[in-house]
Amino acid sequence: MQAEMILFLILAVVAVASAVAMLLARNPVYSAVFLILNFSTIALFYLMLNAPFIAMAQITVYAGAIMVLFLFVIMLLGGEQVHQKEDLPWQRILAVTLGLILLGEFVYTLTVGQAGLPGLLVSSDAPAPVDGMAFGSPIAIGDSLFKQYVLPFEVTAVLLLVAMIGAIVITQKKKS
Amino acid sequence: MVPVYYYIGLSAVLFIIGAMGVLMRRNAIIVFMSVELMLNASNLAFVAFARVHEALSGQIFVFFVITVAAAEVAVGLALIVAIFHQKHTINVDEIRALKG
Numbered sequence: 001m002q003a004e005m006i007l008f009l010i011l012a013v014v015a016v017a018s019a020v021a022m023l024l025a026r027n028p029v030y031s032a033v034f035l036i037l038n039f040s041t042i043a044l045f046y047l048m049l050n051a052p053f054i055a056m057a058q059i060t061v062y063a064g065a066i067m068v069l070f071l072f073v074i075m076l077l078g079g080e081q082v083h084q085k086e087d088l089p090w091q092r093i094l095a096v097t098l099g100l101i102l103l104g105e106f107v108y109t110l111t112v113g114q115a116g117l118p119g120l121l122v123s124s125d126a127p128a129p130v131d132g133m134a135f136g137s138p139i140a141i142g143d144s145l146f147k148q149y150v151l152p153f154e155v156t157a158v159l160l161l162v163a164m165i166g167a168i169v170i171t172q173k174k175k176s
Numbered sequence: 177m178v179p180v181y182y183y184i185g186l187s188a189v190l191f192i193i194g195a196m197g198v199l200m201r202r203n204a205i206i207v208f209m210s211v212e213l214m215l216n217a218s219n220l221a222f223v224a225f226a227r228v229h230e231a232l233s234g235q236i237f238v239f240f241v242i243t244v245a246a247a248e249v250a251v252g253l254a255l256i257v258a259i260f261h262q263k264h265t266i267n268v269d270e271i272r273a274l275k276g
Contacts (some may be wrong), residue, residue, distance in 0.1 A: 008178045012186050012256040015237050019213055028205050038190075041217050045183070049227040051235050054219075054242075061242050066212065066249050073206055073253045077260050097197035099192045106188040110181045135230055144232050145239070156243045163247035167254035 008048065015041040028074045032067055039063040050136040190217035204256050204260035204266040208249075215245050 013040055016030040039062045046055035134140065145153055190213060197210025219238045226234025260266050 002251055004178055008182060012182075014257055015186065016193070019190055022206075022209065022213065023197045023200070028203060031209060035213065038213065039216060042220055045186075045220060046223055048178070049183070049223050051223050051227070051238075054223060054235050054238050057239060057242055058219075061246055062212075062216070066246060069249055069253055070205065073257060076257065077205075077266065092200050095196050098199070098253055099196040102195070103189070103192050105184065106192075110185055110188075130186055134255060136227075136232065138233060140232060141235060141239070148233075149236050154239060156240060159244065159247050163250045167250045170251070170254040170258050 004048070008045075011041050011044055015045075029071065032070050032074060035070075036063050036067045039067070050134075052136065053138040053141045054136075178222050180228045184221055187217045187221040187224070190214075190220070199231070202267050202269055204259075204268050204271070207268060208252055208256070212245065215241060 018041065022031045022038065025031045025034060039058060042065065043055040043058040046052075046058060102116040108167045194214035194217060195211075195212045197213065198207050201207055201210065219241055222234045222238045222241070226232065226238075256266055259271060263271060265271070
């Protein structure tokens with residue numbers, strides 16, 4: 001086995017294990033920390049897929065900003081002390097069954113069906129540079145973002161502003 | 177060389193774990209974190225396909241998904257805080273009424 005394959009398998013085990021641990025942890029703080037681990041392994045997958053800019057955005061925005069916001073809210077609400085009772089056992093069984101059915105469908109599509117998925121290989125050597133820029137480099141991303149996708153980029157700025165205003169309006173105390 | 181369907185398979189497994197988290201857990205914050213996990217799984221598939229087809233637009237799309245997820249988390253957590261102040265619970269089974 002090649003080094004890249006071994007790296008992929010180890011990271012895949014870490015990613016799936018941390019996701020399952022996130023799902024099963026009783027304490028929401030542990031869930032959040034396991035999710036940070038999961039996001040970090042996904043950032044490493046992005047690096048393996050020639051997407052360094054996305055990997056760094058994943059670390060700073062997801063594993064950094066978003067998860068800190070989650071931890072902040074968990075501690076603000078005292079969520080680590082909330083012990084919920086599971087009064088719907090059939091729902092859990094149903095969820096596992098439906099998840100396994102969906103997994104079976106994915107396995108069928110990826111192995112037997114191969115519908116629209118030719119067995120393409122992600123080659124370990126970097127793809128040929130386009131216009132003198134390496135594929136997925138921050139330069140190429142910025143070039144595409146500010147030329148071809150400049151309007152969606154500006155719209156996301158408005159979206160973030162609206163989200164910020166919405167969060168402030170929702171959480172402010174009503175005067176009564 | 178890692179075949180692309182390994183990445184797609186991993187993304188599918190992560191997506192299913194996220195979906196099961198939404199279905200099984202009752203804590204609204206954990207449900208929300210599971211939704212984030214599902215978004216990440218789909219992002220991984222996007223980047224894998226962008227790499228195979230050498231199309232940069234896949235990575236640009238992931239960038240926009242991350243931005244929208246940040247906005248969604250801000251508003252969603254604000255809603256959870258507001259609901260907690262009103263009802264003193266974040267158990268999704270106990271939040272039934274639309275009117276506060």
